Amino acid sequence: MPRKAPSFPRLDPKSLPGPENTARWTLPNGIVLLVRQNHASPSVVLNGYVSAGAVDEDGSRAGLAHLTAGALMRGSRGRSFQEIYESIESIGAHLGIGAGKHRTSFQGKALAEDLRLLLDLLAEVLRQPAFPEDQVERLRAEKLTALNIRDQDTGSVAEMEFDRLAYPSHPYAIPSDGTKESIGAIPRSSLIEFHRRAFGPRGMVLAIVGAVEADAARQAVEAALGGWNNPGQVVATEVPGAEPLHELRRREIVLPGKSQCDIVVGVPGPPRTDSGYLPAAIGNSILGRFGLYGRVGDAVRDSAGLAYYAYSSLGGGPGPGPWSVNAGVNPANVDRAIELIRKEIGRFVDRKVSADELEENQAHFIGRLPLQLESNEGVAGALVNIEQYDLGLDYYRTYSDRIAAITREAILEQARRFLSPDRLAVAIAGPALVAGAA
Amino acid sequence: MSVPSTPVVRARFRNGLEVRLKEIHTAPLISFWVWYRVGARSERPGITGISHWVEHMLFKGTPKFPAGVLDRAISRDGGLWNAFTWYDWTAYFETMPADRIDLSLRLEADRMVHSLFEADEVASERTVIISEREGHENEPTFRLGEEIQAAAFRVHSYHHQVVGDRADLETMRREDLVRHYRTNYVPANALIAVAGDFRTRPMLNRLRQLFGPLPKKPRPATAVRSEPEQAGERRVTVEGPGNTTYVEVAYRAPTATSPDFFPMAVLDSILSGASSLNLFGGGLSNKTSRLYRALVVGDLAAAVDGDLAATIDPYLYGVRATVRPGVKAEDVLQTIDDEVRRLQDESIAAEELVKAVKQARALFAYGSESITNQAFWLGYSEMFADYSWFEGYLDGLGAVTADDIQRVARTYLRPSQRVVGMYLPTGDSAGA
Numbered sequence: 001m002p003r004k005a006p007s008f009p010r011l012d013p014k015s016l017p018g019p020e021n022t023a024r025w026t027l028p029n030g031i032v033l034l035v036r037q038n039h040a041s042p043s044v045v046l047n048g049y050v051s052a053g054a055v056d057e058d059g060s061r062a063g064l065a066h067l068t069a070g071a072l073m074r075g076s077r078g079r080s081f082q083e084i085y086e087s088i089e090s091i092g093a094h095l096g097i098g099a100g101k102h103r104t105s106f107q108g109k110a111l112a113e114d115l116r117l118l119l120d121l122l123a124e125v126l127r128q129p130a131f132p133e134d135q136v137e138r139l140r141a142e143k144l145t146a147l148n149i150r151d152q153d154t155g156s157v158a159e160m161e162f163d164r165l166a167y168p169s170h171p172y173a174i175p176s177d178g179t180k181e182s183i184g185a186i187p188r189s190s191l192i193e194f195h196r197r198a199f200g201p202r203g204m205v206l207a208i209v210g211a212v213e214a215d216a217a218r219q220a221v222e223a224a225l226g227g228w229n230n231p232g233q234v235v236a237t238e239v240p241g242a243e244p245l246h247e248l249r250r251r252e253i254v255l256p257g258k259s260q261c262d263i264v265v266g267v268p269g270p271p272r273t274d275s276g277y278l279p280a281a282i283g284n285s286i287l288g289r290f291g292l293y294g295r296v297g298d299a300v301r302d303s304a305g306l307a308y309y310a311y312s313s314l315g316g317g318p319g320p321g322p323w324s325v326n327a328g329v330n331p332a333n334v335d336r337a338i339e340l341i342r343k344e345i346g347r348f349v350d351r352k353v354s355a356d357e358l359e360e361n362q363a364h365f366i367g368r369l370p371l372q373l374e375s376n377e378g379v380a381g382a383l384v385n386i387e388q389y390d391l392g393l394d395y396y397r398t399y400s401d402r403i404a405a406i407t408r409e410a411i412l413e414q415a416r417r418f419l420s421p422d423r424l425a426v427a428i429a430g431p432a433l434v435a436g437a438a
Numbered sequence: 439m440s441v442p443s444t445p446v447v448r449a450r451f452r453n454g455l456e457v458r459l460k461e462i463h464t465a466p467l468i469s470f471w472v473w474y475r476v477g478a479r480s481e482r483p484g485i486t487g488i489s490h491w492v493e494h495m496l497f498k499g500t501p502k503f504p505a506g507v508l509d510r511a512i513s514r515d516g517g518l519w520n521a522f523t524w525y526d527w528t529a530y531f532e533t534m535p536a537d538r539i540d541l542s543l544r545l546e547a548d549r550m551v552h553s554l555f556e557a558d559e560v561a562s563e564r565t566v567i568i569s570e571r572e573g574h575e576n577e578p579t580f581r582l583g584e585e586i587q588a589a590a591f592r593v594h595s596y597h598h599q600v601v602g603d604r605a606d607l608e609t610m611r612r613e614d615l616v617r618h619y620r621t622n623y624v625p626a627n628a629l630i631a632v633a634g635d636f637r638t639r640p641m642l643n644r645l646r647q648l649f650g651p652l653p654k655k656p657r658p659a660t661a662v663r664s665e666p667e668q669a670g671e672r673r674v675t676v677e678g679p680g681n682t683t684y685v686e687v688a689y690r691a692p693t694a695t696s697p698d699f700f701p702m703a704v705l706d707s708i709l710s711g712a713s714s715l716n717l718f719g720g721g722l723s724n725k726t727s728r729l730y731r732a733l734v735v736g737d738l739a740a741a742v743d744g745d746l747a748a749t750i751d752p753y754l755y756g757v758r759a760t761v762r763p764g765v766k767a768e769d770v771l772q773t774i775d776d777e778v779r780r781l782q783d784e785s786i787a788a789e790e791l792v793k794a795v796k797q798a799r800a801l802f803a804y805g806s807e808s809i810t811n812q813a814f815w816l817g818y819s820e821m822f823a824d825y826s827w828f829e830g831y832l833d834g835l836g837a838v839t840a841d842d843i844q845r846v847a848r849t850y851l852r853p854s855q856r857v858v859g860m861y862l863p864t865g866d867s868a869g870a
Contacts, residue, residue: 009516009535015466040464041807043800085725090793092712092800094722111800138737141762145682145740148763152680154576257679257864259572291509292497298506305562308570328573330565360514367516370535374465375807430576 006359008404009367016369016396017379017386023214024393029201029229033221034383035214036207038376044112044210046119047380049103049388050126051203051236052194054176055319061186063178065198067136067143068191069099074135077128081135084121093118097125101176102236102318103388104199109377112211116220123224129195136188147180154262155328157253157429162264165249165425166322170242172268200233201225207383209376239319242268244418250426252433261331261430265341266324267418272316272389276417278402279410280323281314285361286353286411287344288312288325295348296325299340306333306340318388323418332434338426346421352408365403369396446816446825447638453654454626457645458816458825460633462809468634469533469813470542472550473821475629476622478600479525479750480660485610487602488618490523491567495615496530497521498559500552503545505559511541518810523600526750527821533810536635540644546630547648550623560612568608571601578678578861579686579758585674586688586859590754594665624655631817634809662751672857677864683761684861685770689851691755694748694822700834701842702746702755702850704794708786708843709777710744710757712797716805716814722797728780729757732773738765750822754857755850767860781847785840798835 014021023035054065073095075081088095093110095118106126110118150156160175167173178186206225208217245267270277288296293311300310307327315321325345329337372378373396386395449457477489499505512519517534519542532542574580584599591597601607630649632641668690692698706713711724724730724743733739739759746755759770805811819828 009538012466042803043807082726082731085723089712089722089724089726090796092722092797096723109804111803138735141737142734142740145760145762148681149760152578152682255679259575260569291506291513301566302505302562305565306569308566308573328569330569330572360510363514364516367514367535367538368518369516370466371516371518371533374467374809 006362006404008363008400011366011369011400013397016373017382017393018397019393022383022393023218025218027201027222027226029226031201031204031206031221031225032387033218034205034207034387035212035217036209036379036383037212037214038209038379039211041376042112042211043376044110044115044208044212045376045380046108046122046206046208047106047377047384048204048206049105049384050199052104052198053100053102053236054174055101055171055239056237057171057174059174060182061190062174062182063143063176064186064190064194065099065104066177067139067183067186068194069097069104070139070143071131071136071191072097072125072129074139075130075132076124077130078124081132084125087117087121091117095121099176101172102239107377115208115212115217119220119224123228126199127228131188131191131195133188136191140183143177143183144180147177147183150177151180152255154255154258154260154429155326157255158262158264158427161251161253161427161429162266162322162324162425165251165427166245166266166268167242170240172242172319196230196232197234198236200230201228202233203235205384205387207380207387209380209383242320244268245423245425248422248424248426251428253427253429254432255430256432258431260328261334261428261433263327263329263334263337263341264324264427265338265424266322267424268320269314269323269418270316270414271319271321273318276410276414277316279406280414280418281316282358282361282365282403282406283348283353283411283415284312284314284323285364286357287348290361290364295344296341299344300327300337304336304340306330306337310337310341331431334428334433342421342424345419345424349412349415349419349421352412355408358406358408358411362403362406366400369399444638447642449642451625451646451650453650453652454624454657455649455652456629456820457642458629458631458820459638459641460812460816461636461638462633462812463635465809466536466635467533467809468536468539468632468636469531469810470539470546471529471531471631471813471817472546473629473631473817474528474622475526475627475821476658477523477525477527478598479595479662480622481595481598484606485614485618486598486606487567487600488606488610488614489528490600490602491563491607491610492615492619493521493523493528494563494567495555495559495619496549496553498556498563499554500548501554502548502552508545515541517542525596525600525753529817531810531813539636543644543648547652550625550628551652553619555612555616555619557612560615564607567601568604571604571607574601578676578680578682578863579684581678582676582684582686582859582861585676586686586756586857587754589672589674590688590690590857591665593663594751595662596665596751596753621658624657625649625652626655626657629817629820631813631820633813633816665752668855671853674857674859676859676861678861680863681763681865682863683765683767684758685761685767685774686756686758686859687771687774687856688754688756688859689856691746691753691850693750693752694827698846698849699748701838701846704791704835704838705781705843705846706744706746706755707794707797708790709781710742712794712801713744713746714801714805716801716808716811721801728777729759729774732777733759733770736773738762738770738773748822767862771858778847778851782844782851786843788840791838791840795836799832802832
């Protein structure tokens with residue numbers, strides 16, 4: 001019997017970002033600015049990045065981008081650490097800057113009347129950080145404490161081990177927050193040098209969303225950042241692709257005294273710009289997200305009762321981010337949980353997903369947009385993504401059609417392209433496994 | 439500029455169910471919450487963690503909505519749903535595209551009385567919850583917090599963690615869960631809160647249609663045992679894996695409805711930074727707070743934060759520091775004491791008060807942007823006070839004086855009224 005045509009949620013185009021309600025400019029120095037007005041609340045959000053990330057680091061400098069980003073707000077040529085934070089905290093504003101593998105991102109929020117102040121501060125710390133000696137040392141000590149905590153955190157340790165197994169001789173194998181050895185050794189001069197080389201207006205994206213007129217926002221951005229130039233700026237290099245895995249690689253890291261093991265099972269996945277990304281994303285939702293964790297959640301949590309969390313993720317991003325399953329289980333159940341996860345991956349690459357699974361996940365991807373785009377933060381994040389991955393300002397207007405066009409065959413193709421139950425990186429961190437329990 | 443919304447409409451059905459409605463037409467969304475006046479506060483030894491376990495079981499289906507069907511139906515429509523168990527309450531919510539909310543209304547009316555508690559689902563959820571607890575136990579701060587609370591509350595049921603003690607998680611039976619559910623999940627013990635893109639009249643009619651017929655049952659009596667007065671400082675030490683020391687100082691705090699609560703909130707903002715009131719959405723940094731300056735800028739700690747909760751019974755105001763390597767926990771404690779003494783001895787500067795109020799106003803505005811947060815506050819405030827508490831929040835903070843802060847610092851931040859906790863790491867390879 002022919003299936004009834006699926007009925008997907010209908011979205012009100014006026015409520016979605018699109019070319020007629022989002023302003024986009026490229027400033028002469030290369031900065032791309034996106035502005036969307038929303039007068040429903042009295043606040044304004046800014047979100048964006050400069051093209052300076054961790055991918056160029058070698059092991060001995062691991063964490064350099066991370067440390068540099070952390071140091072930007074620790075003092076500028078014009079203001080001390082205390083003055084910088086007094087200026088934002090005293091008006092109830094927020095500004096945070098952090099480095100990832102490819103970008104140094106920033107997020108800020110303020111009452112709309114304070115946008116100018118927030119932009120001026122952002123410009124000051126991006127353009128003229130002073131990296132005061134005492135502040136860099138204090139930051140280093142804080143980071144070393146954070147690394148002590150990270151290195152005892154079963155989830156983080158399993159993730160790092162997974163990266164080493166899944167990305168041998170690839171920059172993704174190096175943790176972007178560094179190691180105790182590298183963070184302890186990076187001199188202040190490296191921060192200054194990294195800032196001089198990697199920070200600049202080229203490749204910078206800035207989205208502003210909230211109770212502000214687009215032209216007023218543009219004038220404020222031009223005043224704060226329009227004069228920024230850095231002829232010596234080296235825009236981050238392209239990321240190499242990751243080699244596919246050819247076997248099961250498994251490693252356990254023992255952290256004595258812990259109660260639970262964290263498991264990460266997966267492979268390098270598609271970049272966000274890959275033409276197979278959206279089918280893979282729908283497939284990933286079926287595999288380990290939809291309706292509290294999808295098939296993996298059904299198998300590991302609901303049926304076997306082995307874990308509080310068991311879900312899959314598709315990293316996306318500019319490079320070959322991971323496609324992986326995470327679970328937290330008792331050491332006695334690790335082997336059983338891994339077998340269940342591998343079995344689900346096996347089923348996922350063996351047969352097409354069902355028509356019902358596809359349809360409900362397509363509806364989910366479309367229907368969740370109003371909630372994702374409810375807040376200024378959500379819209380700003382969406383605009384930055386549109387720019388970063390060159391999706392086009394009409395992306396959300398055509399989104400429903402793109403999602404509706406995805407087929408069961410396309411999902412199976414992407415599943416088989418990346419996943420196999422016998423070619424996976426398997427990382428485990430936690431107390432020693434209980435022998436013979438499986 | 440203000441968020442277009444209408445005043446809150448209050449209703450009470452014949453079966454005792456309370457309703458709060460607030461129209462907000464900024465986005466095509468509705469957030470629907472059901473709050474139950476039951477949580478870890480209602481538990482006794484032997485059944486600790488039962489409220490949280492019951493919450494898990496409400497996701498395991500009814501005859502009309504079998505397990506899994508709900509998850510799929512809500513996700514399919516692009517909704518967000520979850521539930522929370524805390525000391526004073528348990529809450530369930532769905533935030534849905536406005537034209538899809540009816541599913542959520544039907545679901546909540548159904549699972550208030552028809553949840554199945556099938557034996558095999560109870561059995562598999564037992565291990566899931568033990569796994570949840572083991573995940574918490576991996577965190578040094580959970581281990582420390584658990585011991586501090588146990589030391590602070592010898593008698594009152596704030597003694598144990600919401601997730602429950604392992605001994606009880608291993609021994610509780612299905613009958614215990616069903617009894618707890620039937621006793622506490624009754625209309626007279628519940629409150630519905632709805633905010634978002636709807637019209638009040640038809641929404642109220644629909645709620646009356648779905649929830650009105652649920653049988654009237656007595657509101658359960660919660661036999662809470664008062665904590666006797668604390669006579670002298672208590673100390674706990676937890677040893678465990680890692681290289682990081684934590685110091686946490688927990689003072690006895692006023693209840694949410696005490697006139698001292700707002701002064702304590704301002705005190706917390708000055709001492710450890712402005713806290714976000716909201717369930718979703720970030721707060722502000724705290725780098726200009728007094729404790730950050732003393733401890734982090736003072737090279738003793740890597741981070742510090744404070745925590746004041748709005749509760750029915752007197753709970754705790756906690757300050758926690760992540761100690762830097764090579765620094766003694768006692769030195770961190772001494773510095774916290776010095777800062778507390780400064781609050782007790784010296785009047786705070788006018789600009790500190792102005793700053794605290796401006797921060798609260800900004801956080802309040804940010805929180806109002808989300809329909810889910812709006813509905814959250816509509817119900818949450820009713821669990822320990824009523825919605826006027828929330829509506830009066832900014833005025834309450836604005837009315838706080840420097841004298842108030844000095845007074846509450848002297849009243850509540852006394853060594854004899856606190857528990858000092860230290861997590862002492864045994865190193866990378868020890869502790870097994």
